[in-house]
Amino acid sequence: MTPDDQLVAAVRKLVGQVAHWTPSRWAASSVVPGRSRAEAFHATLQTLADATAAAEGAPSRPVPRLDNDLALPDQLRVLATDLGHHAPEAVPAAVEALAALRHNLS
Secondary structure (H helix, E strand, O other): OOHHHHHHHHHHHHHHHHOOOOHHHHHOEOOOOOOEHHHHHHHHHHHHHHHHHHHHOOOOOOOOOOOOHHHHHHHHHHHHHHHHHHOHHHHHHHHHHHHHHHHHOO
């Protein structure tokens, strides 16, 4: 399986895990102390965005924290696509980060 295939699979698994969540489920505590599931998810999105920016030689920019946590899986899809296109060398670390996030959301 290529790194790109691994990234696509990791995103599908994570989205499949959370796509049906309600706002209260997003607000629940994660394994990460002091962070809700939504906050932990968003932090991982920021990690992906930072890796893409670094690969492009661009400054990091904050990933918008939208009012509705139900948009988080869509943000993941967009950021993972950008990372795959612009930062292929960062894909293995991104796959690991997504696997860790899946565990932290359990």
